Amino acid sequence: MTxxxxxxxALYYYRYFPFWNAFFETLGFDVVVSRPSHRGLIDxxxxxxxxxxxxxxxxxxxxxLNIKDQVDFLFIPRLLSVDVxxxxxxxxxxxxxxLKYSIPGLPTILDPxxxxxxxxxxxxRSLSEMASALGKSSKEIKQAYQKGEMAYQLIRKRMEQGExxxxxxxxxxxxxxxxxxxxxxxxxxxxxxxxxxxDPYFNFDFLRILEEAQTSVxxxxxxxxxxxxxxxxxxxxxxxxSSGREILGASLxxxxxxxxDGLIYLTCFSCGVDSMIEPLVRRKVEENGxxxxxxxxxxxxxxxxxxxxxxxxxxxTVERRKTNRRMA
Amino acid sequence: MKLTVPxxxxxDIFLNAMARKIGPEFIFPPKTSSRTLLLGTKYSPESACLPxxxxxxxxxxxxxxxxDTIAMITDxxxxxxxxxxxxxxxxxxxxxxxxxxxxxxxxxILGDYxxxxxxxxxxxxxxxxxxLQAIRFSWKKVRLCESIERMAHKxxxxxxxxxxxxxxxxxxxxxxxxxxxxxxxxxxxxxxxxKFDGIEKDISKNPIKMLITGEGYMVINPHxxxxxxxxxxxxxxxxxxxxxxxxxxxxxxxxxxFNPKSKRKAIKASKPYLRxxxxxxxxxSIGYPILYKKEGYEGVIQLHPFxxxxxxxxxxxxxxxxxxxxxxxxxxxxxxxxxxxxxxxRLSAFVDLLQKRRERSKFISSPLVxxx
Numbered sequence: 001m002t003x004x005x006x007x008x009x010a011l012y013y014y015r016y017f018p019f020w021n022a023f024f025e026t027l028g029f030d031v032v033v034s035r036p037s038h039r040g041l042i043d044x045x046x047x048x049x050x051x052x053x054x055x056x057x058x059x060x061x062x063x064x065l066n067i068k069d070q071v072d073f074l075f076i077p078r079l080l081s082v083d084v085x086x087x088x089x090x091x092x093x094x095x096x097x098x099l100k101y102s103i104p105g106l107p108t109i110l111d112p113x114x115x116x117x118x119x120x121x122x123x124x125r126s127l128s129e130m131a132s133a134l135g136k137s138s139k140e141i142k143q144a145y146q147k148g149e150m151a152y153q154l155i156r157k158r159m160e161q162g163e164x165x166x167x168x169x170x171x172x173x174x175x176x177x178x179x180x181x182x183x184x185x186x187x188x189x190x191x192x193x194x195x196x197x198x199d200p201y202f203n204f205d206f207l208r209i210l211e212e213a214q215t216s217v218x219x220x221x222x223x224x225x226x227x228x229x230x231x232x233x234x235x236x237x238x239x240x241x242s243s244g245r246e247i248l249g250a251s252l253x254x255x256x257x258x259x260x261d262g263l264i265y266l267t268c269f270s271c272g273v274d275s276m277i278e279p280l281v282r283r284k285v286e287e288n289g290x291x292x293x294x295x296x297x298x299x300x301x302x303x304x305x306x307x308x309x310x311x312x313x314x315x316x317t318v319e320r321r322k323t324n325r326r327m328a
Numbered sequence: 329m330k331l332t333v334p335x336x337x338x339x340d341i342f343l344n345a346m347a348r349k350i351g352p353e354f355i356f357p358p359k360t361s362s363r364t365l366l367l368g369t370k371y372s373p374e375s376a377c378l379p380x381x382x383x384x385x386x387x388x389x390x391x392x393x394x395x396d397t398i399a400m401i402t403d404x405x406x407x408x409x410x411x412x413x414x415x416x417x418x419x420x421x422x423x424x425x426x427x428x429x430x431x432x433x434x435x436x437i438l439g440d441y442x443x444x445x446x447x448x449x450x451x452x453x454x455x456x457x458x459x460l461q462a463i464r465f466s467w468k469k470v471r472l473c474e475s476i477e478r479m480a481h482k483x484x485x486x487x488x489x490x491x492x493x494x495x496x497x498x499x500x501x502x503x504x505x506x507x508x509x510x511x512x513x514x515x516x517x518x519x520x521x522x523k524f525d526g527i528e529k530d531i532s533k534n535p536i537k538m539l540i541t542g543e544g545y546m547v548i549n550p551h552x553x554x555x556x557x558x559x560x561x562x563x564x565x566x567x568x569x570x571x572x573x574x575x576x577x578x579x580x581x582x583x584x585x586f587n588p589k590s591k592r593k594a595i596k597a598s599k600p601y602l603r604x605x606x607x608x609x610x611x612x613s614i615g616y617p618i619l620y621k622k623e624g625y626e627g628v629i630q631l632h633p634f635x636x637x638x639x640x641x642x643x644x645x646x647x648x649x650x651x652x653x654x655x656x657x658x659x660x661x662x663x664x665x666x667x668x669x670x671x672x673x674r675l676s677a678f679v680d681l682l683q684k685r686r687e688r689s690k691f692i693s694s695p696l697v698x699x700x
Binding site: 050052053054057078080086087088089090091093094096097098101102111113235236237238239240241269270271272273274275276277278279280283297 | 373375376377402404405406407408410411412413414415417418419422431601602603604606607608610632634635636637638639640641643644645647648659661
């Protein structure tokens with residue numbers, strides 16, 4: 001019987017799933033992903049989660065709870081840093097233990113270190129440590145790693161061209177959301193942590209709202225890394241969170257290049273990274289003065305009307321400004 | 329140059345002592361008040377953590393009082409304290425203040441900061457030996473201040489007249505701050521000891537021992553934690569805290585190798601519960617209760633600002649530690665909406681619980697009740 005590896009559909013699933021999926025499948029494991037978020041699943045999981053953490057973290061609890069009985073191993077990588085000279089939110093690094101001590105009856109957790117802060121080649125080593133404990137040879141592991149890397153690069157490229165993550169990850173291959181077309185009426189950039197942007201339950205499917213309003217959506221994944229690196233110079237300090245860098249760099253890029261009419265920053269309540277990055281973005285928007293800005297903070301409310309109202313108002317403002325400009 | 333720094337325990341006494349000998353001039357923010365917090369909250373990003381709001385409020389008040397240079401500590405993640413200086417600088421500039429900004433970065437501390445210090449020393453014509461003496465003197469001062477505080481922690485639950493220890497403590501700290509020479513300092517300390525001896529106390533009491541751990545700023549600064557030590561002391565609890573100004577410095581300089589309660593040892597003790605050292609005080613918050621449990625401490629209070637990234641991890645794991653070591657742990661998540669009543673209520677409930685536990689364990693461990 002093949003071993004089943006469980007991956008919760010939460011947090012950095014929305015970025016690195018293609019890699020993990022290809023890696024484990026090449027090694028001959030079954031990959032089980034938790035169901036997409038829905039009310040029952042989330043409510044059940046929130047009972048186990050600590051009330052001081054942010055909602056994406058609580059959702060990780062919920063998704064772990066959802067698959068814990070169907071799998072032999074849980075894959076919760078310990079994300080310390082995904083790039084040189086950056087680090088991740090510390091909650092991610094403590095996640096394996098937080099889950100272990102909060103949810104009873106969990107299967108064994110595989111928690112390889114992902115720590116690229118000082119050197120760029122530690123991932124293969126920690127993954128092979130993990131996989132060789134499961135009885136795989138180093139040749140197989142290397143091959144799987146390369147497959148994973150390839151799958152990730154492929155997805156990354158497609159994201160740069162404007163495809164959105166949830167659709168890319170569905171194996172059935174649903175129809176894509178509209179990729180940016182130049183003839184489209186309104187152009188909106190959305191930034192935020194990937195797990196905020198791409199979980200339709202969490203953000204009330206706001207990408208869909210945008211699409212239905214005939215907007216073309218620009219995401220931070222569409223800004224190349226070199227561009228981000230050059231944009232965030234001039235703060236007198238390295239922005240050390242990799243997610244924060246990406247959000248700030250992409251926002252500055254869109255503000256400066258005047259590619260878009262509006263910028264939406266999606267954040268969640270009590271996010272530590274956003275609490276420091278958002279003021280910087282806001283200030284740049286004020287300096288720039290041309291782009292409309294909406295900061296949408298999502299908390300545990302279950303009604304979509306708050307988000308809907310603000311989105312509608314925002315889109316209408318964008319629309320009106322465009323018409324005014326055309327009239328003038 | 330009129331320098332100001334954020335409050336961190338007795339840093340004001342330390343730097344004032346140094347400034348009198350070798351400069352530069354310090355302007356400390358006025359004592360943190362409700363106005364400080366109000367200012368801080370008004371101009372901070374809404375979801376910034378509580379230390380940010382306090383420090384920003386302090387800086388605004390210090391700039392109003394005439395400071396022109398701000399020295400701010402920073403680091404390189406993952407805690408958001410590393411981003412404080414970028415965001416704060418912007419906010420203060422937007423408010424129209426003129427100031428210089430010095431970043432005390434631990435990677436640059438040896439080069440840039442020591443050079444700056446050296447330049448300042450030469451400008452004032454203080455000899456190198458003299459400056460070393462001044463540092464030693466200030467260090468001693470701050471050590472004595474902390475030992476006064478430790479004494480007060482021990483004395484407060486035993487005092488007969490409520491508030492007397494606090495009064496004596498305030499007097500003593502003032503005296504120490506005023507001492508000018510090493511001789512005077514030693515003499516003052518003896519005087520302080522006498523003062524403490526003079527407090528009327530009830531030795532028959534056996535106070536509950538409690539540890540205060542958690543995020544550094546909240547633990548060290550009485551204004552941030554609503555004077556939780558005094559409150560507990562007056563409820564008849566002997567408290568100890570994990571973080572002092574001196575321990576922070578000795579930890580940073582690796583000088584606490586022989587201290588059985590050093591942060592490093594606490595981090596080591598937390599290893600079975602949290603594999604990786606996340607940074608900040610997260611691992612120490614997990615490790616300290618384990619270290620202190622072995623000394624017979626009966627309860628732990630974990631303090632952290634609401635939304636703290638690191639302490640939320642610690643809080644989750646402390647649940648497990650609490651169960652395994654049979655050690656009650658109360659977590660306070662503090663935000664700017666502090667209410668004294670809330671704190672008092674929760675504290676007294678916790679103290680009651682510990683008292684009940686004590687009675688029960690006495691009952692269980694000695695079945696021959698009534699013999700004495």
